[in-house]
Amino acid sequence: MRARFVLSEVGNGLRRNLTMTIAVIITVGVSLALFGVALLVRSQVDTMKDFWFDKVEVSIFLCNDNSETASCAGGKVTDTQKEQIEADLQSLQPLVQEIYFETQQEAYERFIVQYRNSPIVDSVTVDALPESFRVKLSDPTKYDIVASAFEGRPGVEQVNDQRQFLERFFQLLGGLQAIALVIAIAMLIVTVLLIVNTMRIAAFSRRRETGIMRLVGASNFYIQLPFLLEAAIAAAIGATLATGGLILVKAFVVDRVLAPAFQFTAFVGWDAVVAIAPILYITGIALACLAAFLTLRKYLRV
Amino acid sequence: MDAGSARPTAYTHRVILFENVTKLYPTQARPALEGVSLEVEKGEFVFLVGASGSGKSTFLRLVLKEETPTEGRVWVAGKDLGRLSNWKVPQLRRRIGTVFQDFRLLPNKTVFDNVAFALEVIGKSRSQVERIVPEVLELVGLEGKEHRMPDELSGGEQQRVAVARAFVNKPAILIADEPTGNLDPATSEGIMKLLERINRTGTTVVMATHDAAIVDQMRKRVIELEQGHLVRDQSRGVYGYSR
Numbered sequence: 001m002r003a004r005f006v007l008s009e010v011g012n013g014l015r016r017n018l019t020m021t022i023a024v025i026i027t028v029g030v031s032l033a034l035f036g037v038a039l040l041v042r043s044q045v046d047t048m049k050d051f052w053f054d055k056v057e058v059s060i061f062l063c064n065d066n067s068e069t070a071s072c073a074g075g076k077v078t079d080t081q082k083e084q085i086e087a088d089l090q091s092l093q094p095l096v097q098e099i100y101f102e103t104q105q106e107a108y109e110r111f112i113v114q115y116r117n118s119p120i121v122d123s124v125t126v127d128a129l130p131e132s133f134r135v136k137l138s139d140p141t142k143y144d145i146v147a148s149a150f151e152g153r154p155g156v157e158q159v160n161d162q163r164q165f166l167e168r169f170f171q172l173l174g175g176l177q178a179i180a181l182v183i184a185i186a187m188l189i190v191t192v193l194l195i196v197n198t199m200r201i202a203a204f205s206r207r208r209e210t211g212i213m214r215l216v217g218a219s220n221f222y223i224q225l226p227f228l229l230e231a232a233i234a235a236a237i238g239a240t241l242a243t244g245g246l247i248l249v250k251a252f253v254v255d256r257v258l259a260p261a262f263q264f265t266a267f268v269g270w271d272a273v274v275a276i277a278p279i280l281y282i283t284g285i286a287l288a289c290l291a292a293f294l295t296l297r298k299y300l301r302v
Numbered sequence: 303m304d305a306g307s308a309r310p311t312a313y314t315h316r317v318i319l320f321e322n323v324t325k326l327y328p329t330q331a332r333p334a335l336e337g338v339s340l341e342v343e344k345g346e347f348v349f350l351v352g353a354s355g356s357g358k359s360t361f362l363r364l365v366l367k368e369e370t371p372t373e374g375r376v377w378v379a380g381k382d383l384g385r386l387s388n389w390k391v392p393q394l395r396r397r398i399g400t401v402f403q404d405f406r407l408l409p410n411k412t413v414f415d416n417v418a419f420a421l422e423v424i425g426k427s428r429s430q431v432e433r434i435v436p437e438v439l440e441l442v443g444l445e446g447k448e449h450r451m452p453d454e455l456s457g458g459e460q461q462r463v464a465v466a467r468a469f470v471n472k473p474a475i476l477i478a479d480e481p482t483g484n485l486d487p488a489t490s491e492g493i494m495k496l497l498e499r500i501n502r503t504g505t506t507v508v509m510a511t512h513d514a515a516i517v518d519q520m521r522k523r524v525i526e527l528e529q530g531h532l533v534r535d536q537s538r539g540v541y542g543y544s545r
Contacts, residue, residue, distance in 0.1 A: 005422045212406060215366075216471070217396030218423035284409070 009226040013202060019196045021234050027194050028238025028288065031187030032280045033245040038180035039279065040246065043272035045173045051266040056162040057100075058146050059086065060133040067130070067157045072110070074154055077131065081155035086233055088149060089135060095145060098136040105131050130157060171194065188287060194275055195291040202227060203299040224296045235288035239281040246273055246280075316377065317506045318342040318365060323374035325360050325530075327400035333372070334360040336530045342508065344474070347501045349517050350510040351541055358510040361527065362477055365508070366398060367391050379474050396424055399468030399476040399505075403483035405460045407452040413439065413463050414448040420467045434470060442466040442496055458489035462496065469500055473523055476500055482516060490516060514541035516526040 014021050051251075062082065063072035082101075088098050107129040113122050135146060143161045151159045203210065213223045250273050259267050318341065325335040335357045342348055350358050357544040363369045364376050367383050376383045379397050386394060417438060418431045426434075439445055452460055461481060468476055478497065482490035494516055501507045511517060517524060517540060524539030525532065529541050 004428075208406065209408060212419065213407065213423045214468075215395060215400045215406075216393075216420040216423060216467070217392040217394070217398075219392045222423055222425070 006222075006225055006229070010229045010233070013206070013226055013230045016205065017198065017202050017230075017289065020201060021230070024195055024198050024231070024234040024288075025238045025241065027187075028235050028284050029241030029245070031184060032056045032239055032242035032284050034180065034187050035184035035283065036246040036251060036280050038177060038184045039276045040175065040249065040268060040272060041173070041177045041180055043268045043276070045170060045177060047266050047268050047272075048173070048296040049170065052166050053140050053163070054123045056136075056140055058135045058137060058143055059160040059162070060135065060146075060150050061130040061157045061160065062132060063155055065156045067126060069157050069240045071152050071154055072157050077155035082131075085150065085153070085156070086134060089133065092149070095138055095142055096135055100136075102132045102134055104129050104131055107132065133209050153239040188283070192287055192291045195235075195288050196295045199227060199231065199292045199295040200276075200299060202230070204297060220253045224293070227296055228292050232285050232294035235284040236281065239284040242280050242284070243277045246276060307348065307492060307496055315378060316321065316341045317344050317346070318508070319375075319377035320361075320364075321375045321377075323364065323371045325357075325364065325369060326372045333530050335364070335371075335527075338374075338527075338530075340532060341527060342506060344506055345501070345504050347498070347507045347520070347522040348509070349520070349522055349524045349539070350508060350527065351512070351517060351524055354415045355529075356527040357530040359479065360530075362479055362508070362510060365475070365477060366400070367394060392424075396471055397474045399465075399467045399473040401461070401464050401478040401481045403480040405452070405457075405484075406462045407460055407463055407467075409452055412449050412451055413444060413455070416452065416463055417466045417470050420470050424471070435466075438466045438470045441469070441499070443492075446482060455487070457485050458492055461485060461489075461493055465493070465496055465500070469505070472503075475503060475506045475508065478507065478511075480511055480513075481509065482511065482513050487515065494520065517541040 060076040062085075063069070063075065067076075086099065086101070089096050103290050104126050108124070108126045111124060111129060115121050137143065137146065140163050143163060147159045150156050150231070154191065210223050250270065254267050320338050320340050323335055323338045324333050324388070326333045338357075338361070350361060352358050360369065364371060364383075365378055366376075367376075367386065372383070378394065381394060383394070409417060411419065414435055417435045421431045421434060436448070439448060442465050444459065444462050444466065447455065447459065452463065455463070461484075465476075465481075476497070481497070482493055485493065490513065497507055497509065498520075521538045521540075523537045524534065524541070526534035526536075526542065
């Protein structure tokens with residue numbers, strides 16, 4: 001096996017089929033970039049889940065003077081009721097990891113920070129806001145246990161699970177991710193078909209060479225190797241373009257645009273990009289080689 | 303039928319052996335070859351004659367294992383082709399040189415590179431190529447034209463390049479399918495002299511041809527096919543009586 005000879009054949013092949021080679025590179029690049037973005041969105045969803053589920057808490061709002069729920073018929077929550085609730089929460093360990101009692105004053109301070117741009121701040125007083133227990137669970141999915149224990153109990157106005165709101169948000173993200181993945185897979189199929197077609201044209205345009213190779217006893221592998229290498233090289237260049245695209249998305253779209261605009265959440269780090277890049281290379285090269293191999297088996301038979 | 307073990311060595315020293323070979327192409331009603339049995343000994347020079355469609359090409363394709371017989375067995379260079387796995391076919395073809403009417407040179411490679419191609423694709427080193435190719439080019443009378451491109455050569459010279467390429471691996475068999483079909487009589491004679499010289503090195507030559515003058519002049523063994531049947535096998539024969 002002579003590397004120099006094979007490589008010069010590969011170079012000739014790539015140059016002679018330049019337009020098709022460029023087409024393959026661009027298609028591989030675009031489809032892998034989409035595929036990479038789909039993977040990046042998935043990492044993003046995971047990152048956000050980690051970030052948010054770590055922070056979510058169950059809030060048990062207690063009755064204040066203007067509560068209207070049935071369980072608040074007795075008026076503002078009493079100290080005994082509060083002590084009882086806290087004791088019951090303690091007894092739910094280890095599901096209940098942390099308990100934090102938020103006073104009306106604290107609730108007010110948080111409120112004016114959250115709504116600092118809204119005129120509503122001016123009309124809210126400390127008394128209007130409820131006291132609450134903020135409870136962090138070791139397993140956020142077991143929210144029901146807490147809810148059923150405290151919902152409707154005298155002195156408790158409402159039990160709130162932030163996770164439920166997040167779930168809806170993540171479903172939306174999941175949908176977007178699925179769409180990106182479907183588009184990426186469609187593009188990958190198009191890429192495979194294009195490579196199949198390109199290889200067919202390459203095999204046809206070089207049938208004189210391959211015919212002579214067969215006649216003088218070149219092995220099948222030796223005849224197919226330049227074609228396979230061409231497909232692999234085109235795919236590798238495409239994967240490089242896709243990785244470049246992904247780096248741009250991370251550097252500009254995520255870090256410069258999204259992250260400053262949505263400071264309340266965490267965004268994917270560079271580690272996600274580093275993890276996705278090899279997947280793009282492997283997927284691209286494997287698909288290209290597979291497509292080329294299957295085509296050549298048909299068109300370059302002994 | 304068990305062949306391999308029971309065959310005496312006498313069967314395997316023959317360069318080409320056809321045993322009752324029939325080839326039927328799926329799209330055709332009449333077999334391209336029917337019940338053909340013949341043997342070619344090492345070092346023979348054989349003309350294969352017959353009208354177009356008589357089965358000459360099928361015969362040559364069977365020797366190269368580009369086709370497999372519908373019935374019967376083909377032995378080439380001591381190998382039963384029916385038992386030769388596909389991945390060993392390239393090994394077989396390295397022992398067979400092939401020359402065609404249309405030369406089949408690579409137009410974008412020089413004379414030297416065209417011949418070297420046959421060595422390069424079977425993995426010979428650059429130093430071997432540098433040594434062997436000039437020798438063969440000298441043998442076929444193309445010394446000094448190594449760096450010409452095929453379109454700068456005459457038809458006869460192009461066919462010499464093709465012969466050089468076929469012979470560069472020192473094959474046991476040289477198959478020539480109408481090698482003089484595109485050449486004028488004087489040039490053809492030169493090619494025939496070259497094939498004779500190659501034959502004298504011990505290489506068996508099988509040449510399919512329509513060129514009666516050459517066959518009559520050379521007085522070698524003649525095998526005639528007619529509609530897929532072997533109708534004549536004559537040592538020191540001529541092209542045909544009926545002409």
